[in-house]
Amino acid sequence: MSEAFTTSTARNIFYGGTMFFLLLFLALTYQTEQVLPQRDKRELLADPKVVAGKKIWEENNCIGCHTLLGEGAYFAPELGNVVARLGGKEAVKAFIQSRPKEGVPGRRSMPQFNFTDQQLEEIASFLEYVGQINTAKWPPNIQG
Amino acid sequence: MQYKSQAVAKPYFVAALALFVAQILFGLIMGLQYVVGDFLFPAIPFNVARMVHTNALIVWLLLGFMGAAYYLIPEEAETELHSPRLAIVMFWIFLVAAGLTVLGYLFVPYSSLAQMTGNSILPTMGREFLEQPTIVKLGIVVVALAFLFNITMTVLKGRKTAINTVLLVGLWGLAILFLFSFVNPHNIVRDKFYWWWVVHLWVEGVWELILGSILAFVLIKVTGVDREVIEKWLYVIITLTLVTGILGTGHHYYWIGTPEHWQLIGSVFSALEPIPFFAMTLFAFNMVNRRRREHPNQAATLWALGTGVMAFLGAGVWGFLHTLAPVNYYTHGTQITAAHGHMAFYGAYVMANLTMISYAWPQLMGRIANSNQSQVVEMWGFWLMTISIVFITLFLTAAGILQVWLQRISDSPLPFMVAQDQVALFYWLREIAGVIFLVGLMVYLWSFFIKGEPKAAAT
Numbered sequence: 001m002s003e004a005f006t007t008s009t010a011r012n013i014f015y016g017g018t019m020f021f022l023l024l025f026l027a028l029t030y031q032t033e034q035v036l037p038q039r040d041k042r043e044l045l046a047d048p049k050v051v052a053g054k055k056i057w058e059e060n061n062c063i064g065c066h067t068l069l070g071e072g073a074y075f076a077p078e079l080g081n082v083v084a085r086l087g088g089k090e091a092v093k094a095f096i097q098s099r100p101k102e103g104v105p106g107r108r109s110m111p112q113f114n115f116t117d118q119q120l121e122e123i124a125s126f127l128e129y130v131g132q133i134n135t136a137k138w139p140p141n142i143q144g
Numbered sequence: 145m146q147y148k149s150q151a152v153a154k155p156y157f158v159a160a161l162a163l164f165v166a167q168i169l170f171g172l173i174m175g176l177q178y179v180v181g182d183f184l185f186p187a188i189p190f191n192v193a194r195m196v197h198t199n200a201l202i203v204w205l206l207l208g209f210m211g212a213a214y215y216l217i218p219e220e221a222e223t224e225l226h227s228p229r230l231a232i233v234m235f236w237i238f239l240v241a242a243g244l245t246v247l248g249y250l251f252v253p254y255s256s257l258a259q260m261t262g263n264s265i266l267p268t269m270g271r272e273f274l275e276q277p278t279i280v281k282l283g284i285v286v287v288a289l290a291f292l293f294n295i296t297m298t299v300l301k302g303r304k305t306a307i308n309t310v311l312l313v314g315l316w317g318l319a320i321l322f323l324f325s326f327v328n329p330h331n332i333v334r335d336k337f338y339w340w341w342v343v344h345l346w347v348e349g350v351w352e353l354i355l356g357s358i359l360a361f362v363l364i365k366v367t368g369v370d371r372e373v374i375e376k377w378l379y380v381i382i383t384l385t386l387v388t389g390i391l392g393t394g395h396h397y398y399w400i401g402t403p404e405h406w407q408l409i410g411s412v413f414s415a416l417e418p419i420p421f422f423a424m425t426l427f428a429f430n431m432v433n434r435r436r437r438e439h440p441n442q443a444a445t446l447w448a449l450g451t452g453v454m455a456f457l458g459a460g461v462w463g464f465l466h467t468l469a470p471v472n473y474y475t476h477g478t479q480i481t482a483a484h485g486h487m488a489f490y491g492a493y494v495m496a497n498l499t500m501i502s503y504a505w506p507q508l509m510g511r512i513a514n515s516n517q518s519q520v521v522e523m524w525g526f527w528l529m530t531i532s533i534v535f536i537t538l539f540l541t542a543a544g545i546l547q548v549w550l551q552r553i554s555d556s557p558l559p560f561m562v563a564q565d566q567v568a569l570f571y572w573l574r575e576i577a578g579v580i581f582l583v584g585l586m587v588y589l590w591s592f593f594i595k596g597e598p599k600a601a602a603t
Contacts (some may be wrong), residue, residue: 004375010376014379029337035403040331058267059263060270061191071400072272077559106180107182108190111189112159133332133400138554144560
């Protein structure tokens with residue numbers, strides 16, 4: 001690189017450029033926070049079952065096998081639209097409940113978590129809430 | 145080794161490599177579970193193996209970064225480390241905490257672990273890569289602060305170079321961004337939005353500063369090229385990194401409920417993210433071509449060049465492959481993502497750490513370079529691991545393309561598990577490549593135990 005372009009010029013461009021894009025990112029974040037209420041169905045969080053369901057989701061590490069809105073592990077099906085795919089909350093609950101304790105020979109199988117009826121209702125309510133978020137029409141089809 | 149206190153890097157490097165072995169073993173377990181679904185079920189379910197695989201990776205890379213900093217900073221600052229004792233105490237705290245966390249994952253059901261560690265007080269668990277109990281996260285913050293205090297004090301009392309300044313900025317950024325792991329709103333969209341401030345702004349942001357700084361340090365040492373030239377390159381590379389990478393975060397904001405203008409912002413800026421990696425490759429090759437000395441540690445030079453190439457391929461090319469919103473609409477959350485993740489982490493961060501270890505380890509043992517026999521074996525390790533990761537990536541890419549076709553594009557899309565069965569062949573091939581990776585890792589580790597006449601400078 002040429003003599004005119006010194007290390008201190010390069011350093012100043014680094015700090016200036018980073019600062020500029022960092023501030024722009026923060027401004028975009030602010031704008032996102034402003035419009036999110038129209039898309040993220042936060043009114044559904046008024047239901048304590050949804051909030052409790054998220055905690056169950058986290059404390060059983062569901063993301064360790066599944067994706068949720070495409071993020072997570074790729075070992076088991078997408079769950080952002082699972083309520084729609086299985087045809088309702090009751091079907092989701094029945095599926096979770098039906099998992100054999102010792103698995104299925106040779107196949108992947110979800111563990112049996114021994115949830116109570118209330119916990120099942122909460123986790124299903126959480127998944128139903130996620131399913132209503134405006135995700136710009138993702139996933140491409142019901143299979144997730 | 146010019147300063148006695150640089151020796152604190154040793155246990156960091158040893159522990160890093162031990163966790164690297166654990167990471168690969170659990171990777172092989174998961175790889176097998178992809179095709180033999182009930183393997184080790186229900187003793188080690190997939191999610192547990194995955195936590196160990198990813199958390200071991202993160203922790204060993206962090207241990208490696210800390211070791212690299214403890215080695216590099218005294219030499220750059222031309223002064224002894226502020227407190228070698230603090231560095232050793234923090235090492236043991238960090239290692240014990242990491243070990244207990246892994247044992248917790250393996251032997252306690254995750255929900256019980258959450259209860260035992262009081263997750264309800266401040267729920268932060270159960271989010272990808274941030275699965276650690278809240279108390280462990282707090283411990284990480286304490287260790288990070290002590291570490292940053294130690295190295296910052298060292299730089300403050302010594303010489304300030306571009307290399308140690310950039311390293312400090314990167315490491316401070318790493319610690320500050322980790323604080324967002326404590327942000328966990330009930331609102332899943334906001335949860336995901338800020339989760340990326342840890343994950344994306346680490347690996348496609350501040351970690352690249354650490355990587356650039358390590359690479360620049362080793363290149364100065366092995367090539368003898370003027371510091372002025374290398375430091376200028378370093379600033380140019382990290383400018384490109386953050387100018388593209390910060391707004392590049394937008395490529396995670398396409399389908400998680402965030403507004404749709406992120407599709408444009410994310411596509412444009414993340415499409416530019418390969419540029420700094422390409423610059424890094426040019427940089428490494430340029431400096432080696434213009435070298436002013438023949439450093440006897442040729443293995444370290446090979447790792448440095450390899451880092452440039454593999455980071456560009458894995459992070460740059462494989463990232464670009466699925467970063468544009470119209471493409472990502474189909475590939476989001478498939479094996480394409482996994483393919484990219486594997487080569488990017490290996491090419492950028494695993495190799496950067498191994499570059500540093502390759503250069504520093506002989507010096508820490510009191511010689512300029514290892515014997516020729518040892519270096520030959522180390523290079524075998526390099527090629528076996530690197531070629532294996534290329535094949536792992538290619539097989540996962542093939543699996544991903546098929547998966548996208550069968551499950552997302554087809555007129556009659558298949559359910560997830562049906563599509564998985566269709567691509568099983570590629571999972572088997574990936575597992576075979578993974579076994580060869582483990583062989584490569586063993587060969588690499590074996591090179592540490594090969595004695596012989598240390599190679600002398602060829603001047």
